[in-house]
Amino acid sequence: GAVVSQHPSRVICKSGTSVKIECRSLDFQATTMFWYRQFPKQSLMLMATSNEGSKATYEQGVEKDKFLINHASLTLSTLTVTSAHPEDSSFYICSARRQGEYGNTIYFGEGSWLTVV
Amino acid sequence: DAKTTQPPSMDCAEGRAANLPCNHSTISGNEYVYWYRQIHSQGPQYIIHGLKNNETNEMASLIITEDRKSSTLILPHATLRDTAVYYCIVRVAEYNNNDMRFGAGTRLTVKP
Numbered sequence: 001g002a003v004v005s006q007h008p009s010r011v012i013c014k015s016g017t018s019v020k021i022e023c024r025s026l027d028f029q030a031t032t033m034f035w036y037r038q039f040p041k042q043s044l045m046l047m048a049t050s051n052e053g054s055k056a057t058y059e060q061g062v063e064k065d066k067f068l069i070n071h072a073s074l075t076l077s078t079l080t081v082t083s084a085h086p087e088d089s090s091f092y093i094c095s096a097r098r099q100g101e102y103g104n105t106i107y108f109g110e111g112s113w114l115t116v117v
Numbered sequence: 118d119a120k121t122t123q124p125p126s127m128d129c130a131e132g133r134a135a136n137l138p139c140n141h142s143t144i145s146g147n148e149y150v151y152w153y154r155q156i157h158s159q160g161p162q163y164i165i166h167g168l169k170n171n172e173t174n175e176m177a178s179l180i181i182t183e184d185r186k187s188s189t190l191i192l193p194h195a196t197l198r199d200t201a202v203y204y205c206i207v208r209v210a211e212y213n214n215n216d217m218r219f220g221a222g223t224r225l226t227v228k229p
Contacts, residue, residue, distance in 0.1 A: 004160075006160075034216055034217070036219075043204075043219045043220060043221050043222060044155075044161070044219040045219075046216050046217075046218060049216060091158070093160050093161070095160075095161075095217065105163065105166075106163070106217050107163060108153075108160035108161045108162070108163075109160050110159060110160045111158070111159060111160045113158075
């Protein structure tokens with residue numbers, strides 16, 4: 001079956017530094033990937049839509065200069081949290097859209113825990 | 118904004134069927150009903166989806182009412198590993214459709 005992989009699964013960084021999270025579709029090409037953030041005991045909140053070869057589309061209230069998204073290939077999207085602060089600590093999840101004959105299905109990665117200290 | 122309403126929590130005895138309801142009274146004709154679940158500290162896992170006919174796969178069954186305003190996800194023999202938050206989502210499954218938006222979901226606890 002389709003697999004979406006994220007790396008790293010857990011990362012701790014110092015306040016003020018930047019951290020990059022990778023999202024890969026392992027057995028299919030994904031022209032569109034999505035990035036979500038989830039705080040404890042809350043649901044997933046869509047942050048942005050990552051489009052291969054073009055700029056990402058950000059949801060209202062998400063700072064595009066803080067959460068840099070790059071979708072340079074059909075199997076890889078990256079999310080870079082710049083100048084991280086403790087309030088950016090969260091569970092970040094990506095998903096990738098796999099197109100099929102009868103529409104598309106979205107598969108999710110395992111998630112990445114970010115802790116900013 | 119999520120287009121679905123689900124009970125916040127449910128309990129189920131191990132080995133029994135778990136029936137998770139979802140209301141989607143404003144569903145459009147071209148919107149599918151999708152179900153995902155999220156086990157603690159993991160990414161969401163796809164379960165099943167359907168348009169208007171009932172669907173079954175190795176994980177679950179999806180029963181959609183004739184008016185399509187509600188549906189039920191059935192886990193026929195729940196196990197402790199089925200304890201998770203279950204999300205019901207409606208979306209258009211076309212090539213150019215984009216995101217999957219999550220509501221609060223139902224926290225299912227399977228008890229021994």
